[in-house]
Amino acid sequence: MAAVLCGSLAGCASFQELTSSSTPLLGKSSTNDPSTEPSPSVSVSVSSSAAAEKPVRASGPLDTGSVVHRVKQGAFTVTLTYWTSDNAKLYTAGSNKTLNIAAHIEDTDGKQRVTVSTFQVTQDDGAARANVRTDNGKFDVTPPYPYNTVVTLPAATAGATALTLTVRMDLLVETAPEADTYYRSTALDSLTLPLVKDGATDD
Structure with missing residues (x-):
């Protein structure tokens, strides 16, 4: 009987050892559980995405106030100067836009008379086209005389x-x-003016 009792106690002791030794294993397993690891932050990628989606306005020829174009016409050159007192960087589809345009003749001795019979400006926004200005007549541009006009662009x-x-x-x-x-x-x-999206503001 004693042997049996001792065997039972031994068996109980072995069971206790097994049970106590398994406790830290369970604790260690729960520590390494991937579900308990903190989630990586996504705030950086969200901010980068928002910055990438912000519309960017391309630079325009009138951002500095004026620009000069030269058009070769055989033996002479037509020089066109565009300028404005507006802040062209703030132009939107609906804003007021007033341009001054001056034209004169270069690369000629001025002995042959040159006149403008038609001066026309058209506007194209990609969806609609409009005739902005048309001058018909006989305007002398023989050097040193220039041609000048003021153009107000519609919305x-x-x-x-x-x-x-x-x-x-x-x-x-x-x-x-x-x-x-x-x-x-x-x-x-031709002259291309970039526009700011209506209602857009800088942060």
Whole structure:
């Protein structure tokens, strides 16, 4: 009986050892459980995504107030100067826009008479096209005389991101000094104005 009792006690002791030794194993297993690890922060990627989605306005030719274009017309050059007192960096589809345009002739001795018979400006916002200005007449631009005009642009289509202005000058050029006979020459130029999205503000 004693042997049996001792065996039972031994068995009990073995069971206790097994039970007590398994306790730290369970504790260690719970410590290494992946579900208890903290989740990585995603705030950086969210901020980067928001920054990437913010609309960026391209720089424009009138951001400094003025720009000069030169259009070669055979033996002479038509020089067009565009300028504005507006802040062109704030142009939106619906904002007021007033431009000054001056044209004069270069690379000629001025002995042959040159006149403007038509000066036309059209506006295209990608969705609509409009005739902004048309001058018909006989405007002398023989050097040193220039041609000047002021253009007020109408509101563009809502959501437009840029305006393209096309300038057309129909010129009558004397065939020879004092010949009083003329040939026609048409000078074409374009100016693209980027727009700020309506309602957009800088943070």
